[in-house]
Amino acid sequence: MEELLRVEHLKVQFPVSESFSGKLFSLRKKYVKAVDDVSFTIHRGEVVALVGESGCGKSTIGKFLVSLVEQTSGAVYYRGEDMRQKGKMQSLRRNVQYIFQDPFSSLNPRMTVHTILSRPMQIFHLSKTDKEREEKIQKLLREVGLTPENALRFPHEFSGGQKQRISIARALSVEPELIIADEPTAALDISIQAQILKLLIQLKETLGLTMLFISHDLGVVEYISDRILVMYLGTIVETGPTGEVIKNPLHPYTKALLSAVPHNPLQEKNVEFRLTGDIPSTVNIPGGCRLHPRCPLATEACKTCDVKLEDVAPGRQAACIMVPKIR
Amino acid sequence: MEQNICLRVNNLQTSFYTDRGVIHSVRGVSFDVRKGEMLGIVGESGCGKSVTAFSILNQVKHPGKIDSGEVIFHGKDLLKLSESEMRKLRGSSMSMIFQEPLTALNPSFSIGWQIAEAYRIQGEKDKAVIRERTIDILRRVKLPEPELRMKEYPYQFSGGMRQRALIALALACKPELVFADEPTTALDVTVQAEILDLIESLQAEMNMSVVLISHNLNLIGERCGRVLVFYAGKIIEEAETAELFKHPAHPYTVGLFGSLLSIHQDGKADPKTMPGEVPNMLDDIRSCSFAPRCPYAETRCFEREPELVPVGPGHYYSCHRPLKGGAK
Amino acid sequence: MNKIGRKIKKGWRAITRSKKATIGFFMILILILIVIFAPWIAPYEVDEMNTGPVFSKPAQQHLMGTDHYGRDVFSRIIMGTRVSMRIGVVVTLLAVLIGVPLGLLAGYRNDLSGSFIMRTVDVMLCFPWVMAALCVAALIGGGEKVIIISLVFAYVPTFVRLMQGVVLSVREQEFVGAALVTGEKQISIIGRYILPNCMAPLIVEATLVMSFVILDEAAISYLGVGVQPPTPSWGVMLNEGSQYMWNAPYLSIFPGIAIALTVLGINLFGDGLRDILDPRYMGGLREL
Numbered sequence: 001m002e003e004l005l006r007v008e009h010l011k012v013q014f015p016v017s018e019s020f021s022g023k024l025f026s027l028r029k030k031y032v033k034a035v036d037d038v039s040f041t042i043h044r045g046e047v048v049a050l051v052g053e054s055g056c057g058k059s060t061i062g063k064f065l066v067s068l069v070e071q072t073s074g075a076v077y078y079r080g081e082d083m084r085q086k087g088k089m090q091s092l093r094r095n096v097q098y099i100f101q102d103p104f105s106s107l108n109p110r111m112t113v114h115t116i117l118s119r120p121m122q123i124f125h126l127s128k129t130d131k132e133r134e135e136k137i138q139k140l141l142r143e144v145g146l147t148p149e150n151a152l153r154f155p156h157e158f159s160g161g162q163k164q165r166i167s168i169a170r171a172l173s174v175e176p177e178l179i180i181a182d183e184p185t186a187a188l189d190i191s192i193q194a195q196i197l198k199l200l201i202q203l204k205e206t207l208g209l210t211m212l213f214i215s216h217d218l219g220v221v222e223y224i225s226d227r228i229l230v231m232y233l234g235t236i237v238e239t240g241p242t243g244e245v246i247k248n249p250l251h252p253y254t255k256a257l258l259s260a261v262p263h264n265p266l267q268e269k270n271v272e273f274r275l276t277g278d279i280p281s282t283v284n285i286p287g288g289c290r291l292h293p294r295c296p297l298a299t300e301a302c303k304t305c306d307v308k309l310e311d312v313a314p315g316r317q318a319a320c321i322m323v324p325k326i327r
Numbered sequence: 328m329e330q331n332i333c334l335r336v337n338n339l340q341t342s343f344y345t346d347r348g349v350i351h352s353v354r355g356v357s358f359d360v361r362k363g364e365m366l367g368i369v370g371e372s373g374c375g376k377s378v379t380a381f382s383i384l385n386q387v388k389h390p391g392k393i394d395s396g397e398v399i400f401h402g403k404d405l406l407k408l409s410e411s412e413m414r415k416l417r418g419s420s421m422s423m424i425f426q427e428p429l430t431a432l433n434p435s436f437s438i439g440w441q442i443a444e445a446y447r448i449q450g451e452k453d454k455a456v457i458r459e460r461t462i463d464i465l466r467r468v469k470l471p472e473p474e475l476r477m478k479e480y481p482y483q484f485s486g487g488m489r490q491r492a493l494i495a496l497a498l499a500c501k502p503e504l505v506f507a508d509e510p511t512t513a514l515d516v517t518v519q520a521e522i523l524d525l526i527e528s529l530q531a532e533m534n535m536s537v538v539l540i541s542h543n544l545n546l547i548g549e550r551c552g553r554v555l556v557f558y559a560g561k562i563i564e565e566a567e568t569a570e571l572f573k574h575p576a577h578p579y580t581v582g583l584f585g586s587l588l589s590i591h592q593d594g595k596a597d598p599k600t601m602p603g604e605v606p607n608m609l610d611d612i613r614s615c616s617f618a619p620r621c622p623y624a625e626t627r628c629f630e631r632e633p634e635l636v637p638v639g640p641g642h643y644y645s646c647h648r649p650l651k652g653g654a655k
Numbered sequence: 656m657n658k659i660g661r662k663i664k665k666g667w668r669a670i671t672r673s674k675k676a677t678i679g680f681f682m683i684l685i686l687i688l689i690v691i692f693a694p695w696i697a698p699y700e701v702d703e704m705n706t707g708p709v710f711s712k713p714a715q716q717h718l719m720g721t722d723h724y725g726r727d728v729f730s731r732i733i734m735g736t737r738v739s740m741r742i743g744v745v746v747t748l749l750a751v752l753i754g755v756p757l758g759l760l761a762g763y764r765n766d767l768s769g770s771f772i773m774r775t776v777d778v779m780l781c782f783p784w785v786m787a788a789l790c791v792a793a794l795i796g797g798g799e800k801v802i803i804i805s806l807v808f809a810y811v812p813t814f815v816r817l818m819q820g821v822v823l824s825v826r827e828q829e830f831v832g833a834a835l836v837t838g839e840k841q842i843s844i845i846g847r848y849i850l851p852n853c854m855a856p857l858i859v860e861a862t863l864v865m866s867f868v869i870l871d872e873a874a875i876s877y878l879g880v881g882v883q884p885p886t887p888s889w890g891v892m893l894n895e896g897s898q899y900m901w902n903a904p905y906l907s908i909f910p911g912i913a914i915a916l917t918v919l920g921i922n923l924f925g926d927g928l929r930d931i932l933d934p935r936y937m938g939g940l941r942e943l
Binding site for chain 2: 198
């Protein structure tokens with residue numbers, strides 16, 4: 001498979017805004033380590049899921065890839081080309097598009113659907129004539145399951161599911177190669193969720209898209225993705241093909257995540273695994289293995305050891321000293 | 328049988344009188360809550376599941392109004408009680424766990440003070456007793472170091488801790504009946520399971536009745552013995568959990584199961600999508616509310632709204648064309 | 656031509672949707688007509704003395720009576736509309752034109768330049784505008800210029816602070832991020848995404864400010880550094896009339912009513928305009 005995007009040792013930190021006295025007395029500035037040394041690759045045509053709970057840095061990675069957030073350090077290669085030069089990341093926007101989580105705030109309430117869809121085409125000069133643009137807008141609306149008459153209406157006239165369809169159409173309007181979908185169904189009702197997911201899969205097939213799907217819901221992820229990256233507190237803790245990770249999770253955090261998803265009571269659960277306590281703040285990340293304060297399997301070694309993502313099975317990696325490595 | 332009933336709701340109707348018309352949120356709902364059971368209410372946003380709980384607690388806010396119905400608790404109709412009687416009841420025998428713990432707690436008072444207040448309202452005067460009981464309830468919700476943390480304020484707590492504090496507040500006076508309205512939706516997934524475990528164990532320990540409200544069928548299925556499925560302000564199916572999961576009868580329930588993306592170990596599941604969207608509750612619904620989305624709808628479905636009728640022991644549905652034995 | 660006609664028709668339909676806007680629209684329309692046709696409406700010259708006996712009560716001859724020089728109050732109020740409205744419109748426009756861009760910048764660029772603007776505005780707010788008016792008057796003498804300069808000085812901070820606050824909240828909405836992702840330039844983000852979503856509070860504030868300005872003009876003129884007699888502004892008339900409050904109350908009542916009606920009309924129209932300009936107001940809402 002052809003490599004489309006490669007991220008290497010990405011770090012993103014945000015300074016914590018402190019009170020005046022805090023600034024006076026503390027010599028070292030505090031940082032939120034939203035993403036801490038993350039590397040991954042996305043191949044053309046694949047759907048990669050970035051899974052984790054709130055604050056794990058999954059959205060930050062997505063926003064970084066469309067230059068809404070700047071990196072502290074790290075490198076990005078798109079089609080093998082180094083993107084570190086100034087302005088290069090911005091140029092990625094033509095190829096990488098983003099679908100936001102909340103359809104209620106991601107559409108400008110003062111613009112008609114027509115304007116929302118035609119702006120990106122104008123900016124990137126994607127249509128030569130007005131007629132061509134109109135045709136493209138109609139085609140886009142039909143592709144996402146709306147009728148062309150909807151073009152002249154304002155966002156508030158649509159339901160949540162329809163709004164999300166408009167957001168998808170906007171993302172597709174620049175004919176991107178890679179779509180980053182940031183929990184596109186989390187704000188929707190269950191019966192609408194399935195509609196939107198089916199639409200995404202269908203669009204991916206017909207348009208040959210590559211997708212980075214960000215979610216906390218393993219049920220959704222299992223349905224849509226080919227490969228999973230599980231994140232906890234800014235680092236990737238497990239990766240592998242979706243089916244295998246869900247069938248046989250190796251990292252304790254993945255196990256807990258899987259076991260926490262409500263199951264159909266008629267089906268047997270394959271893992272029953274609970275973590276204790278809450279997710280720590282990203283300002284004070286625990287030393288050693290980041291999961292050790294919550295992990296029931298944690299040993300003394302976990303408090304101090306340096307955990308790295310290591311190969312544990314063909315195509316699978318995990319960052320846990322308790323998981324046996326392959327030599 | 329009658330002694331087993333903790334709460335009985337008869338033909339409850341609640342509407343919101345807005346500038347844009349009347350929103351019929353709850354359109355005639357009747358059900359029982361049995362003593363010591365965990366009853367699940369499942370439905371999508373706007374189906375009336377939360378409004379039902381607020382109506383039972385007589386806490387519907389303007390412009391909402393309970394139009395008619397009875398809520399029988401200990402032989403009394405709660406809807407006829409005065410505000411002060413109701414307030415007393417809400418503190419002691421009935422309470423609610425809210426979805427968003429940050430807004431449900433008062434930011435200006437310490438957690439301990441807020442829980443102690445519940446005891447003070449009940450007439451407890453001895454400060455030592457109040458303190459002891461506050462620490463006890465915080466320990467029961469597994470808050471670490473309750474003696475220290477009771478002095479802290481809501482903003483100092485994490486999301487999961489706040490929800491624990493809120494549960495402690497709701498259970499402070501050992502109520503007989505607790506409504507939990509999406510108690511874990513605002514929390515992270517791994518914390519969710521822990522909080523639900525806690526509610527479940529406290530329910531058994533204190534022998535309460537719990538009404539768990541959620542949009543997630545699997546979550547309800549994992550925790551509850553009996554389920555009510557809400558759609559457009561009505562109960563459209565009611566059954567024991569196992570029965571509902573094995574033999575869903577109403578096409579909406581079946582559709583809900585189909586759209587639910589639960590984890591399957593054996594390869595990908597393909598969700599069956601339901602077309603269309605939830606009806607606009609401003610309209611006066613006279614036909615079956617699900618008919619426009621229903622793949623099996625016939626002429627009569629558009630003419631008359633079906634009644635809730637029994638299919639088997641404890642299993643009711645409201646449909647002209649039920650799926651017998653379930654077409655799952 | 657046809658296109659303009661359709662636009663007017665559409666605008667008219669929008670205005671009539673809101674009762675407030677309709678009433679306010681008519682009140683402003685009447686004001687504008689008075690401003691345009693004032694010399695023809697006024698039966699006497701504004702500075703013509705002894706048009707009748709001094710302090711005559713309102714009667715057919717003098718609809719609102721006469722003042723201590725025997726000048727016709729009705730004529731003076733009609734002509735005063737021009738002065739008061741001119742000051743109201745000019746001051747509000749200037750304050751908006753200066754304050755809004757600064758506020759947009761301060762809100763959008765939440766960095767050093769932003770805080771520089773905000774701190775400057777804070778300093779301006781500390782300075783009482785009446786003092787400013789007196790200073791300006793000492794420098795360039797009295798007159799309308801003093802009123803305009805000192806009131807613009809007084810109201811620019813209002814708009815800067817308002818816009819900064821609104822922009823800070825609008826900026827966080829996801830559609831701004833979405834616009835950046837689809838390649839919008841910064842200037843276009845501000846113009847097409849942020850500004851239109853700040854319009855509602857801005858319009859309300861602008862109409863409020865305009866009514867305050869009309870009142871403040873009265874205050875400055877009262878101090879004697881604003882509009883100079885015999886030019887009839889409503890403020891000057893109030894000022895002069897107040898001396899004869901007990902004998903001839905109509906001298907202050909009629910300018911007072913004129914101010915009150917104008918302020919009411921502008922506020923009603925502003926309120927209505929805010930609703931009309933919000934696309935959510937036009938169709939049936941679907942939330943809840």
